[in-house]
Amino acid sequence: MNAGSFGGFGGQFVPESLMAPLQELASAYEAAKADPGFQEELQTYLAEFAGRPTPLTFCRNLSADLGCRVYLKREDLLHGGAHKTNNALGQALLAKHMGKRRIIAETGAGQHGVATAIAGAVLGIPVEVYMGETDMARQRLNVFRMELLGARVIPVATGQRTLKDAVNEALRDWVTNAGETYYCLGSVVGPHPYPTIVRDFQRVIGEETRSQILRAEGRLPDAIIACVGGGSNAIGIFHPFLNDPVRLIGVEAGGRGLESGEHGATLCAGTKGVLHGALSYLLQDADGQVLETHSVSAGLDYPGVGPEHSMLKDAGRVAYTAVTDDEALAAFSLLSRREGIVPALESSHAVAQAVKAAEEMERDDILVVNLSGRGDKDVEGVAAIMGGRR
């Protein structure tokens, strides 16, 4: 493998039409990374516009309930309501430096679409967002937010009409319009250099967590838990801790249970394959056809995963597990009731795993949960589910 290899995962499995645009992007990103002016501009937007640093919140009630010291990294308080803004601002700024006149994006839960719409609005670049029709129906609020922010939402009616299909459409658009169009990818997936670019823009989560926990506790945490769909919030908080003695736990969408086959737990139940330009773990059948997925959470309803996560799984550095829809919904309620924080359904998976992990922890052990986003967008959907069960 030539470029962008994470221990044999990753790469550039794309049509020839995308090789030149990817090379252009890689060069532009290397230049931006080394450009103090670009970095300063990004830091200014992150601090003054997006609201970084986000707090690290000690959860008094949950800590008492679970019997260990529980902290939340509050990406839900970032402008836009999720960690996605870190990446969207970084990439939109890169697009601007590259002289691109149009930004396209794909979105599942809508959070990346909203973040890209926000970044496009503030930087003055038109944004078009591909979104599966299934996801549009379950994330109506975010569709409206994107339109309010001036973005055009393009419905995707192919396949299962979820995130995977939106990525396909965005890639096809980019194949056709690569000259003037910047493709703002929403997670640490896709062909090189995207998994690296997105990870670099999300590393700020882990860097802040590190200094914040050292200030609060005088030591590193014992464990960090984050949800994994494509895996950008997880890689963002994990990455600065990879060389530390900290347990890292990634939580996938267990859906109706791994044995049911209706889930999005790629690393827990997948095999190696190539999707959306990268070699990674994948939910697929024996012929390499990509399987349909299920999750109560639109942002985790994806059959692939970032290639760096695949490397970290095979290296044994990160433990990957899954929680079910029901466990995530219970955690959604628990955090709302006990801490006054309504988490995104994606993040609720991490909270649910924290409840499980706490069983093996001592009272003074420190657990950090990455609260990747807020749950406003999910309230309507959860109300429908809970109402239906009464």
Add this chain to the structure above:
Amino acid sequence: MSRIAGAFAGAKRPFLVAYLVGGDPDPATSLAAAMAIVEGGADILEIGIPFTDPIADGPVIQEANVRALAGGMTTDKIFALVRAIRERSGVPIVLMTSYNPVYVRGDARFCHEARDAGADAVLITDLPPEESGAFDAAAREHALDRIFLVAPNTPPERLPLIAGLASGFLYLVSVQGVTGVRESLDPAIARRIAAVRSAASLPVAVGFGISRPEHVRAIADAGADAAIVGSAVVRIIGEHGGDAAAMQAALRAYVAGMAVAARRSGAL
């Protein structure tokens, strides 16, 4: 000499290459469609292996992928289809696929089975030269030609890299974009054909967007060795749902018209 090289060596006119999705809408009908295309006068047959997520394809071929998978198509049945065509015809056969079905089967096993079934070449739409090492070795071992794509935005300095790996012919993409029927051809196509010619000694076939006899003539006049028609053929198959006989008649007529256009072009 491979069957493809032999065909080009003996050619007195530009070729017509025709594509269909294997198993669209079901394996038996797909065999009938393939034979109608060959009878219509296609010089090379391209068979697409259906994939759930074909990012290089436009809506017409994507829908055919969906139909074929819904019709129960599998990689085993693709090889059975190739075998059945080979029993009936000596037409050169190119398998066109996304990489995942090949990767999952294993490069070596895939190439062995493809060759054994009677395929002559493989084109993997999302496997650029940089990623093709393992597949390339397996294809060479099994004497399969390796078709590579050249895109409108392929920088000149990449052409030797692509030409160095390719065999059979080079597939020049006529437009920046995905597969699909288009009204007119990019006027820059002649310049691109010349650029590819100067970098490679292989025959140059032009595809994407070609659907009409005048497209074929234009490509031939611009110096291409072959025109590739895909979405237009797939659309005919899609339009004739359950009526295999009508579909075969329509395919024969359409392909014959395109082949005649190739014959009448200025290259003769």
